[in-house]
Amino acid sequence: MYTSLQNVKQAIHVERKLIDYLRTYIDNEMERLEDIKRFYAKVSDLHAVLYKGPAAAAANPLVAFTLVKRLHSEWLNVVYSNEAQENTQLRSKYEEEEAGLPKVEDLRGAARGLMRLQDVYSLQVSSLVKGRFQRVSNGGVIDVCSPAVSVSLSGDDCFLVGKVAYEQEDFYHSVQWLEESVRLFRGVGRQWVPENEGTLEDALDHLAFSHFKTGNVSYALSLSHELLHHPTHFENPRLFCDHFTNNSPALLLQPVRREVLSLQPDVVLYHDFITGAEAEDIKKLAQPGRSVVAAGEKQETADYRISKAWLKGSEGSIIERLDGRISALTGLNVKHPYGEFLQVVNYGIGGHYEPHFDHATQSPSSPVFKLKTGNRVATFMIYLSPVEAGGSTAFIHANFSVPVVENAAIFWWNLHRNGQGDEDTLHAGCPVLIGDKWVANKWIHEYGQEFQRCCSLNPEE
Numbered sequence: 001m002y003t004s005l006q007n008v009k010q011a012i013h014v015e016r017k018l019i020d021y022l023r024t025y026i027d028n029e030m031e032r033l034e035d036i037k038r039f040y041a042k043v044s045d046l047h048a049v050l051y052k053g054p055a056a057a058a059a060n061p062l063v064a065f066t067l068v069k070r071l072h073s074e075w076l077n078v079v080y081s082n083e084a085q086e087n088t089q090l091r092s093k094y095e096e097e098e099a100g101l102p103k104v105e106d107l108r109g110a111a112r113g114l115m116r117l118q119d120v121y122s123l124q125v126s127s128l129v130k131g132r133f134q135r136v137s138n139g140g141v142i143d144v145c146s147p148a149v150s151v152s153l154s155g156d157d158c159f160l161v162g163k164v165a166y167e168q169e170d171f172y173h174s175v176q177w178l179e180e181s182v183r184l185f186r187g188v189g190r191q192w193v194p195e196n197e198g199t200l201e202d203a204l205d206h207l208a209f210s211h212f213k214t215g216n217v218s219y220a221l222s223l224s225h226e227l228l229h230h231p232t233h234f235e236n237p238r239l240f241c242d243h244f245t246n247n248s249p250a251l252l253l254q255p256v257r258r259e260v261l262s263l264q265p266d267v268v269l270y271h272d273f274i275t276g277a278e279a280e281d282i283k284k285l286a287q288p289g290r291s292v293v294a295a296g297e298k299q300e301t302a303d304y305r306i307s308k309a310w311l312k313g314s315e316g317s318i319i320e321r322l323d324g325r326i327s328a329l330t331g332l333n334v335k336h337p338y339g340e341f342l343q344v345v346n347y348g349i350g351g352h353y354e355p356h357f358d359h360a361t362q363s364p365s366s367p368v369f370k371l372k373t374g375n376r377v378a379t380f381m382i383y384l385s386p387v388e389a390g391g392s393t394a395f396i397h398a399n400f401s402v403p404v405v406e407n408a409a410i411f412w413w414n415l416h417r418n419g420q421g422d423e424d425t426l427h428a429g430c431p432v433l434i435g436d437k438w439v440a441n442k443w444i445h446e447y448g449q450e451f452q453r454c455c456s457l458n459p460e461e
């Protein structure tokens with residue numbers, strides 16, 4: 001096998017890639033362990049303080065609240081974080097203790113308890129955060145009491161109290177606690193802490209809405225502006241760009257620029273999938289009156305300001321060329337009825353597409369099953385036009401959105417390998433602010449892909 005120089009060269013290249021993977025893996029593992037070590041140091045240092053006066057500590061409501069929060073929320077986040085899949089030992093120890101741990105009601109109750117104390121004794125939230133029980137009297141701040149053992153609160157502690165108030169539409173309290181949360185989160189910078197429930201962005205988001213609800217609209221707006229300057233971005237080494245051929249002869253000479261946008265769900269963007277001229281041709285074919293409407297499917301106009309047309313390609317047509325390209329890229333059989341005819345969608349003023357799944361969720365009544373080729377296993381959607389503002393494709397559960405990239409195409413799997421729908425594919429077309437948005441959908445069905453997309457019993461795959 002490895003006799004020719006070419007093969008040896010190739011093997012060197014492969015090993016180099018493996019070394020890179022290993023480096024990334026080691027770095028990530030070290031980072032993960034650093035996080036756990038920091039959490040360990042934080043909690044054990046705290047216990048060193050609590051040990052000095054366990055009775056006094058237990059009597060302090062701030063100590064009680066932070067303890068309940070740690071046990072219910074922080075430990076949970078550390079033990080079950082995605083970064084810590086390997087924590088099986090830690091996990092089983094945690095589970096052994098689970099019956100004795102506080103529940104979510106206990107945590108909410110402790111948060112409400114703090115707010116009750118705040119009201120009844122006119123306590124300043126800004127002091128409570130520092131572990132002190134103070135109120136304003138005659139223009140000065142006085143101590144209501146001085147506990148023997150106390151703890152200060154973190155931005156995430158305050159976020160939790162604020163969120164409990166927010167969820168009960170108690171915006172009077174949510175404003176005060178979220179103000180402190182935002183202040184503290186801003187102070188520690190933007191590093192991600194695995195045990196935390198919230199982030200600066202979450203706190204800003206909740207605070208802005210709380211201010212809006214209490215009539216402070218201009219402040220709400222300025223907080224929203226700050227929020228927009230903090231796009232949440234966690235670096236994930238498994239998201240990457242490359243030149244992709246799918247080992248297809250059709251793409252060998254001109255690989256496609258592939259951008260992996262998300263792993264759960266698996267969403268990929270293929271840049272320059274279509275040329276500008278081809279996109280124009282497709283749009284022309286889909287003009288009302290001109291379109292080749294697929295048999296049995298009527299051209300429809302939805303009340304949320306979009307219009308749709310189905311294009312059935314004839315031999316040698318542009319539609320057929322696109323089918324060939326989709327097939328080369330995805331390795332899937334997209335010929336009718338394994339793939340549906342191409343559906344072209346045009347958005348009117350403010351046009352949008354409500355959150356939905358592309359696959360059928362109530363079998364067998366759905367029209368998706370009319371083709372008798374199973375459910376829609378995958379979606380291949382081509383952006384046929386640029387959009388000046390708005391119009392992104394938003395994945396609601398997965399919490400990310402894809403701005404329209406002219407001539408690019410986006411691909412994702414709607415179904416798990418066991419045939420169940422993937423809830424994370426819930427998506428929507430955001431309203432178009434400025435521009436004329438056109439997309440084309442190619443829906444690919446389960447049947448015909450048996451050898452390309454193998455089944456699995458694992459519900460996660």
Ligand SMILES: O=C(O)CCC(=O)C(=O)O
Pocket residue numbers: 345353358391392393394427428429430439441
């Ligand atoms: O236009 C978009 O971004 C989404 C469209 C869509 O989801 C659909 O046509 O099914």
Ligand SMILES: [Fe+2]
Pocket residue numbers: 356357358427
């Ligand atoms: Fe869709």
